[in-house]
């Protein structure tokens with residue numbers, strides 16, 4: 453009996469230890485593939501919002517390519533695949549996936565795991581959000597644009613985010629992935645569950661996955 457209790461205790465400790473170790477863990481993404489893809493004019497012709505997603509996880513290569521396309525670094529001076537007013541780069545990309553929630557770190561193209569919970573129930577009201585593999589959240593850090601008037605912070609955030617979302621649309625069109633950008637999100641709730649600082653603002657969400665019909 454005592455032995456069984458000990459075994460249970462050891463399992464609980466091991467599980468607790470695992471979750472403790474994994475939160476905050478840096479996950480290096482695959483090297484993004486920067487060649488190939490569909491000709492731009494065909495990608496523009498295919499760009500559309502799709503709201504029907506397979507439950508399949510994205511492959512590690514697709515996830516890497518997606519994040520680099522969205523807002524990765526494409527020049528040695530740290531500039532990005534999307535333009536940013538005065539190069540302030542206020543945006544971070546948070547990800548809610550089945551196995552946890554993350555933030556994208558562009559400097560070394562990695563993900564920081566912020567927690568292991570499946571937060572998809574908080575990712576939006578539309579049904580597909582709970583089963584699609586990836587929900588991106590574009591979070592503007594007003595601290596990085598504190599030099600401008602408050603209304604200009606909103607303007608710059610609203611304009612910068614459009615380029616990031618469109619990069620994702622074009623990448624998805626090129627690779628045959630499904631995506632839809634989403635403004636219908638509970639920003640206060642997301643602010644809380646993503647444990648954001650007061651200066652951070654969730655601007656838009658974007659769901660990505662393989663199309664349901666593939």
Ligand SMILES: Cc1cc2nc3c(=O)[nH]c(=O)nc-3n(C[C@H](O)[C@H](O)[C@H](O)COP(=O)(O)O)c2cc1C
Nearest residue numbers: 499500501502503576578632633634635636637656
């Ligand atoms: C700022 C913004 C917010 C949007 N919010 C949502 C949303 O919450 N849910 C949704 O299903 N589609 C959303 N959409 C997608 C639009 O409904 C879609 O782009 C529009 O119907 C045109 O379709 P298309 O993207 O296939 O051309 C949003 C689009 C934009 C630009």
